[in-house]
Amino acid sequence: MKVDLAEAAALLNLEAMLLDEQDWDGWLALYEENAEFWMPAWKSETEPTADPMKELSMIYYASRSGLEDRVQRIRSGRSVASTPLRRTAHMVGNVILMPDDGSGLASVKSSFNVHVYDTRAKTQHVFFGRTTHRLARRKEGLGIRAKKVILANDCIPTMLDIYCV
Amino acid sequence: MPTPPEKKTARPDLAYIERLIDDRPADGWFSVHRDAFRDPAVFELEMRHIFEATWNFVGLDSQLPNPNDYLTTTIGRAPVVVMRDAEGRLGCFLNSCRHKGAIVFAANAGNGAHHSCPYHGWTYDTGGRCIAITSQRQGSYSPAFDAMEHNLARVAKFDSYRGLLFASLSADVPPLDEYLGDARRGIDLVVDQGPDGIELVPGAVSFTYNANWKFQLENSSDTYHFIPTHTSYIGVLEKRRTARAAASSSTTAGSIYEDIGAQAASRRGSFAFPHGHVLMWGDNPAVEARPLYPMLPELEKRVGKTLAKWMMYVRNLTLFPNVQFAENASMQLRIIRPLAVDRTEMLAYCVAPKGESAQARIKRLRQYEDFFNPTGFATPDDTSAYEACQRGDEAHTLDWQQGYARGIGAMKAGGNTEADELGIKPDYSSVGGYRMGDETIFHANYRAWLELLKRGIARS
Ligand code: FES
Ligand SMILES: [Fe+2]
Numbered sequence: 001m002k003v004d005l006a007e008a009a010a011l012l013n014l015e016a017m018l019l020d021e022q023d024w025d026g027w028l029a030l031y032e033e034n035a036e037f038w039m040p041a042w043k044s045e046t047e048p049t050a051d052p053m054k055e056l057s058m059i060y061y062a063s064r065s066g067l068e069d070r071v072q073r074i075r076s077g078r079s080v081a082s083t084p085l086r087r088t089a090h091m092v093g094n095v096i097l098m099p100d101d102g103s104g105l106a107s108v109k110s111s112f113n114v115h116v117y118d119t120r121a122k123t124q125h126v127f128f129g130r131t132t133h134r135l136a137r138r139k140e141g142l143g144i145r146a147k148k149v150i151l152a153n154d155c156i157p158t159m160l161d162i163y164c165v
Numbered sequence: 166m167p168t169p170p171e172k173k174t175a176r177p178d179l180a181y182i183e184r185l186i187d188d189r190p191a192d193g194w195f196s197v198h199r200d201a202f203r204d205p206a207v208f209e210l211e212m213r214h215i216f217e218a219t220w221n222f223v224g225l226d227s228q229l230p231n232p233n234d235y236l237t238t239t240i241g242r243a244p245v246v247v248m249r250d251a252e253g254r255l256g257c258f259l260n261s262c263r264h265k266g267a268i269v270f271a272a273n274a275g276n277g278a279h280h281s282c283p284y285h286g287w288t289y290d291t292g293g294r295c296i297a298i299t300s301q302r303q304g305s306y307s308p309a310f311d312a313m314e315h316n317l318a319r320v321a322k323f324d325s326y327r328g329l330l331f332a333s334l335s336a337d338v339p340p341l342d343e344y345l346g347d348a349r350r351g352i353d354l355v356v357d358q359g360p361d362g363i364e365l366v367p368g369a370v371s372f373t374y375n376a377n378w379k380f381q382l383e384n385s386s387d388t389y390h391f392i393p394t395h396t397s398y399i400g401v402l403e404k405r406r407t408a409r410a411a412a413s414s415s416t417t418a419g420s421i422y423e424d425i426g427a428q429a430a431s432r433r434g435s436f437a438f439p440h441g442h443v444l445m446w447g448d449n450p451a452v453e454a455r456p457l458y459p460m461l462p463e464l465e466k467r468v469g470k471t472l473a474k475w476m477m478y479v480r481n482l483t484l485f486p487n488v489q490f491a492e493n494a495s496m497q498l499r500i501i502r503p504l505a506v507d508r509t510e511m512l513a514y515c516v517a518p519k520g521e522s523a524q525a526r527i528k529r530l531r532q533y534e535d536f537f538n539p540t541g542f543a544t545p546d547d548t549s550a551y552e553a554c555q556r557g558d559e560a561h562t563l564d565w566q567q568g569y570a571r572g573i574g575a576m577k578a579g580g581n582t583e584a585d586e587l588g589i590k591p592d593y594s595s596v597g598g599y600r601m602g603d604e605t606i607f608h609a610n611y612r613a614w615l616e617l618l619k620r621g622i623a624r625s
Contacts, residue, residue: 069542072397
């Protein structure tokens with residue numbers, strides 16, 4: 001699929017901005033209905049899990065409905081971990097367009113730092129790692145068909161929600 | 166050897182520790198003083214006299230299938246390594262070089278016959294023997310050094326029950342079987358789920374929270390918090406259930422809590438054993454949601470109808486002080502590692518019967534990730550609640566918790582019909598409706614806690 005780097009990077013930046021602005025509907029709209037969201041766990045110091053059907057993941061959703069569930073929880077006002085929400089600033093960089101693999105999707109790799117501030121404890125944390133987005137062309141522009149997040153610092157301080165990576 | 170100068174640090178005395186528990190069965194009252202959760206001096210005593218003085222869970226033998234396999238963990242503050250030697254014998258040692266103390270085994274787990282210390286290169290084998298001291302001949306050592314033993318220090322006690330490995334830094338502990346007592350039946354209900362036992366699913370998740378370790382210790386047995394704390398998770402499950410009913414298929418896993426009304430109409434009970442172990446149970450009405458459910462006919466044949474029924478129950482087992490098996494639909498093994506009075510690290514694994522079907526494994530994984538992960542829908546609300554407690558307990562003008570009173574009217578010395586089904590004789594038991602939210606189960610944790618602290622203080 002033909003995508004140029006600037007277009008792909010713009011989508012990644014937009015996703016980051018929508019999460020930081022907590023525009024959940026705008027964020028969900030970037031995802032295709034059958035979008036897979038996957039954040040593997042780690043098997044050892046060097047190796048993340050490779051098969052979400054046989055090994056543990058930090059997060060695995062086979063479709064966007066899993067992301068919608070997260071948003072429902074965030075909005076419910078009934079999750080102590082989400083009330084008040086942490087404030088975040090996503091920094092996305094090193095965006096690289098991978099060679100076209102003929103799948104009809106574009107693969108884009110990037111790195112992230114997400115600064116997360118807990119207003120209750122007045123503490124902050126940085127989650128960081130690498131992301132691979134698989135993008136599809138739709139009439140309203142590029143959409144996300146799959147997102148895989150390799151979280152480098154996987155000892156989670158209290159919580160990590162979908163908006164923290 | 167010269168005697169080191171006596172330490173002049175102020176340590177809480179016996180009277181201070183005894184005043185932390187208000188245990189008056191005749192008055193129908195039990196409480197824990199808030200200082201137990203917020204006083205750093207109490208934490209120091211817990212490390213020395215509880216974690217470093219009794220049996221701790223250190224791993225599963227299935228984590229070390231081959232000769233020269235090892236894993237590293239901690240007992241209290243002490244780093245330890247559990248390993249299988251070249252002949253296949255398991256051992257547990259302090260993971261600290263005899264030369265100047267460096268950690269010898271740096272990885273979480275691995276395999277190798279020889280392990281060199283990263284600092285000056287002393288080398289150990291998997292039996293803990295020091296097999297090489299770098300440039301020993303040229304070292305101009307004194308005969309006093311040569312007369313010394315340089316092997317890794319073995320922990321004082323090391324034993325296993327049904328593949329669960331336990332170690333103690335103190336030799337003064339009851340034999341493991343006696344220590345675990347009838348809580349062993351709770352372990353059997355886990356281990357016997359597969360015809361060939363259980364395994365850890367690849368991929369471990371660790372997390373920290375800024376609160377005392379005993380909030381986690383209690384929460385595993387706390388049925389009372391489930392609905393208030395996990396309302397948002399229950400809401401998500403309700404939505405999924407509706408969606409599943411509307412469509413004929415669904416990509417999301419079921420949960421025993423999808424019909425929270427049915428759960429709330431079921432019973433919950435608890436057994437308390439000597440040495441602080443407890444088992445919370447619930448007669449789960451949603452057995453089909455369990456990944457184990459397809460194995461039910463095999464289970465009934467192998468372990469009998471009664472035990473198979475118990476395997477389908479909700480069961481949370483705490484083996485005092487550092488390990489819990491939490492089983493609602495999927496199953497979690499949790500290892501509690503206290504870091505400071507107000508900070509705790511948890512290491513968690515997804516546990517599964519060996520040889521379950523691919524479909525059941527997927528269901529188990531998705532349920533586990535949803536419920537148990539710190540990146541999921543439920544655990545973050547638990548840990549955030551512990552943190553709220555820790556901050557709230559900074560109200561130092563308040564002394565006593567009121568969180569150990571529910572169920573006192575329903576508790577009974579010894580066992581009950583359910584205990585008879587398992588063939589166990591607990592110290593006491595309780596059973597009631599879901600909404601009873603029993604809190605008597607914690608009394609046993611704190612009685613063992615106090616006993617160990619008192620014993621340790623009396624000796625030091
Ligand atoms: S500390 Fe291990 S060899 Fe020196
Ligand atoms: Fe909970």
